[in-house]
Amino acid sequence: xxxxxxxxxxxxxxxxxxxxxxxxxxxxxxxxxxxxxxxxxxxxxxxxxxxxxxxxxxxxxxxxxxxxxxxxxxxxxxxxxxxxxxxxxxxxxxxxxxxxxxxxxxxxxxxxxxxxxxxxxxxxxxxxxxxxxxxxxxxxxxxxxxxxxxxxxxxxxxxxxxxxxxxxxxxxxxxxxxxxxxxxxxxxxxxxxxxxxxxxxxxxxxxxxxxxxxxxxxxxxxxxxxxxxxxxxxxxxxxxxxxxxxxxxxxxxxxxxxxxxxxxxxxxxxxxxxxxxxxxxxxxxxxxxxxxxxxxxxxxxxxxxxxxxxxxxxxxxxxxxxxxxxxxxx
Numbered sequence: 001x002x003x004x005x006x007x008x009x010x011x012x013x014x015x016x017x018x019x020x021x022x023x024x025x026x027x028x029x030x031x032x033x034x035x036x037x038x039x040x041x042x043x044x045x046x047x048x049x050x051x052x053x054x055x056x057x058x059x060x061x062x063x064x065x066x067x068x069x070x071x072x073x074x075x076x077x078x079x080x081x082x083x084x085x086x087x088x089x090x091x092x093x094x095x096x097x098x099x100x101x102x103x104x105x106x107x108x109x110x111x112x113x114x115x116x117x118x119x120x121x122x123x124x125x126x127x128x129x130x131x132x133x134x135x136x137x138x139x140x141x142x143x144x145x146x147x148x149x150x151x152x153x154x155x156x157x158x159x160x161x162x163x164x165x166x167x168x169x170x171x172x173x174x175x176x177x178x179x180x181x182x183x184x185x186x187x188x189x190x191x192x193x194x195x196x197x198x199x200x201x202x203x204x205x206x207x208x209x210x211x212x213x214x215x216x217x218x219x220x221x222x223x224x225x226x227x228x229x230x231x232x233x234x235x236x237x238x239x240x241x242x243x244x245x246x247x248x249x250x251x252x253x254x255x256x257x258x259x260x261x262x263x264x265x266x267x268x269x270x271x272x273x274x275x276x277x278x279x280x281x282x283x284x285x286x287x288x289x290x291x292x293x294x295x296x297x298x299x300x301x302x303x304x305x306x307x308x309x310x311x312x313x314x315x316x317x318x319x320x321x322x323x324x325x326x327x328x329x330x
Contacts, residue, residue: 027071048204174246201281267312
């Protein structure tokens with residue numbers, strides 16, 4: 001029997017496999033989420049996320065300098081806000097001398113070319129741990145949008161490059177775009193969390209920021225009235241098209257690996273850049289398995305991120321960005 005077509009012919013050597021490789025992961029694909037806290041020379045480990053820390057602004061700047069030297073050109077910022085600054089309006093989020101604003105200014109002074117993408121949502125600033133303002137026991141969509149616009153303008157004034165609204169309020173992309181345009185920030189982009197699911201994979205992140213919904217009978221007990229139902233996929237496509245129509249420049253899908261079918265469907269549907277968030281729970285699972293000797297840490301990091309890119313991602317938000325950059329550079 002003569003086999004005329006043998007797929008293994010192109011797998012025989014490393015050089016040949018490299019020549020026919022379809023997907024290539026580089027440091028240009030990586031965005032590092034960063035947690036910032038008050039103080040000076042402060043660094044706190046996040047137990048559920050090995051290798052990840054909350055840092056004060058000065059140490060955050062040093063981390064950004066190192067990331068940029070490794071080829072990671074984008075950071076996604078999150079604030080650990082003091083309890084006394086939290087309320088139901090989120091007004092601390094547009095304080096011009098707030099922690100987020102001062103962090104952006106400090107990074108821009110030290111690493112002007114770093115692309116800064118601050119998280120736009122009220123949960124770190126909310127006394128209830130929700131992404132929006134609560135009115136009569138419910139998330140007030142339109143009042144929240146007004147707050148998100150104020151936050152976005154404030155962060156644009158501080159020097160942020162791209163707003164990353166992760167709140168999942170209806171119409172917020174259009175509202176933010178209008179606010180930015182009317183205030184002269186025509187070059188500031190919007191990376192919309194268009195398909196953000198109500199996922200069980202966010203647990204370590206919420207621990208890092210103390211941003212989980214509070215146990216209060218008067219408010220929603222979870223985020224399912226605004227984040228998407230994980231049973232649905234057509235709904236995600238509708239969300240994406242709405243955000244594109246409202247002026248989004250980049251579309252985010254979150255979480256990552258369990259949702260690669262959504263990434264692939266969106267990639268087939270739009271030409272805009274797609275970001276995918278390799279979330280805290282995904283990172284924590286990989287780290288736990290590696291620490292127990294069940295996985296090779298380095299190989300699993302590169303494989304998982306490459307698979308996300310193969311599904312259609314143009315950029316990947318990942319807590320493994322620094323590790324991956326070191327591995328890729330070597």
